[in-house]
Structures are given as structure tokens and as C-alpha cells.
Amino acid sequence: MLLEGVLLVVQALQLANALDLPAGSCAFEEDTCGFDSVFAFLPWILNEEGHYVYMDTSFARQGEKAVLLSSDLQAEEWNCLRLVYQITTPPGSVSDPSQLNLYVRFEDESFDRLLWSTKEPSDSWLIASLDLQNSSKKFKILIEGVLGQGNTASIALFEIKMTAGYCIECDFEENHLCGFVNRWNPNVNWFVGGGTAKNTHSILPQDHTFRSEHGYF
Numbered sequence: 203m204l205l206e207g208v209l210l211v212v213q214a215l216q217l218a219n220a221l222d223l224p225a226g227s228c229a230f231e232e233d234t235c236g237f238d239s240v241f242a243f244l245p246w247i248l249n250e251e252g253h254y255v256y257m258d259t260s261f262a263r264q265g266e267k268a269v270l271l272s273s274d275l276q277a278e279e280w281n282c283l284r285l286v287y288q289i290t291t292p293p294g295s296v297s298d299p300s301q302l303n304l305y306v307r308f309e310d311e312s313f314d315r316l317l318w319s320t321k322e323p324s325d326s327w328l329i330a331s332l333d334l335q336n337s338s339k340k341f342k343i344l345i346e347g348v349l350g351q352g353n354t355a356s357i358a359l360f361e362i363k364m365t366a367g368y369c370i371e372c373d374f375e376e377n378h379l380c381g382f383v384n385r386w387n388p389n390v391n392w393f394v395g396g397g398t399a400k401n402t403h404s405i406l407p408q409d410h411t412f413r414s415e416h417g418y419f
């Protein structure tokens with residue numbers, strides 16, 4: 203009986219872990235959860251201590267790319283894709299900043315659809331919230347970093363999270379981080395930003411199949 207109880211607890215914990223990380227998600231705790239760097243480009247490097255992946259000037263030059271590709275995903279209903287990221291640039295203005303792009307690649311298409319893009323540097327992690335339309339086709343998510351100008355440029359991804367349903371508003375005042383736990387640093391706050399923030403805008407037309415701005419912010 204006791205053993206059974208222990209087993210049940212273990213199973214419940216395993217289930218909880220599985221639920222913590224739905225397909226298309228990764229917290230970069232120990233690995234990249236099936237998000238693999240595309241061989242033709244530079245790799246995203248896993249920082250196991252900080253639990254993020256990054257590219258920076260220690261191994262990349264201006265204009266070089268690192269591309270992360272998810273495993274096959276399916277979305278039978280609308281999903282919310284959240285990305286926690288940070289772009290850093292050296293002080294002062296740069297004419298060619300680093301850029302982070304997110305694409306969707308459908309199984310039967312030979313091109314990638316750009317869903318979201320940002321060049322906005324920040325002192326803190328930012329959260330981009332992107333609504334993903336349901337589709338009967340399998341797809342992969344591509345996350346591309348293009349290193350910009352400057353000797354201290356970097357791009358880092360802290361978490362990718364895909365959850366069922368539309369994106370809901372994240373609220374920092376009430377310490378509600380859209381289900382994210384601020385594991386990074388208690389002294390550093392996250393900002394709600396990216397796809398739906400006022401200072402960043404989607405480069406897609408509103409009538410595109412995928413709408414990254416869904417009126418939730």
C-alpha cells in the first residue's frame with residue numbers, strides 16, 4: 203500500500219512536470235526540450251546555470267545568425283505563444299542592432315512565415331505574447347537571432363511557452379506573470395513587451411493569417 207502510494211505520488215509529480223512544459227515550450231533548465239539549433243547556422247548556447255540560451259559576441263560576428271527549430275507541433279485550437287527574451291546592445295546608438303525573429307514553418311510549405319520580430323534592446327527580460335491560430339497542419343517554430351553591431355551585443359531566450367487558448371493579459375502590478383515564475387533574479391523585474399507592447403510593433407499586416415496583435419493589450 204505504501205509503495206503504491208509512493209508510486210502514485212511519483213506519477214502525479216511526473217504528470218505535473220509534463221503539464222509544466224506543454225509541447226512547444228522550454229524553460230532551458232537542463233536542455234533545450236527538443237528545440238534544436240539548425241546546423242547551417244551558429245548554435246544557440248545553453249547557459250545551464252542561468253537557464254537560458256544565447257548568442258553573443260564571444261562567438262558570433264555582426265550579421266551572423268543562430269536558429270532554433272522546434273519539434274513538430276500541432277494546434278487544434280488557438281494557442282498563446284510566449285517568449286521571454288532579452289536583447290542587449292552596447293551603450294550609445296547602433297545603426298545595426300541585434301534582431302530576434304520568430305517564424306512558423308508548416309509541414310507542406312517551403313517557406314517560413316514571419317510571425318514576429320523585434321530589435322528592441324532592454325535591461326531586463328521581456329515577454330512577447332503571440333496568438334497562434336489553429337491549424338490542421340503540423341508546424342515548427344523557428345527562432346532566429348541575428349547579431350547586431352557592437353562588441354557587447356547579445357540575444358538571450360529565457361523561456362518559450364505554448365499554451366492552449368488566446369493570450370491573456372499579463373499584469374506585473376499584481377505579480378501575475380502569465381504563469382511565468384520569475385526564477386531569473388528577484389531584483390530584476392520582467393516587463394511585458396514584445397509583440398503586443400506599445401513600443402514594439404508587429405511587422406505583419408493585421409489581416410495576415412497569423413495575427414500577433416489580437417487586441418488583448
Ligand SMILES: *[C@@H]1O[C@H](CO)[C@@H](O)[C@H](O)[C@H]1NC(C)=O
Nearest residue numbers: 278279280335336337338339
Ligand atoms: C479552427 O477552429 C475552429 C473552431 O474549432 C474550426 O471551425 C476551424 O475549422 C479550425 N481551423 C482550422 C484551420 O483548423
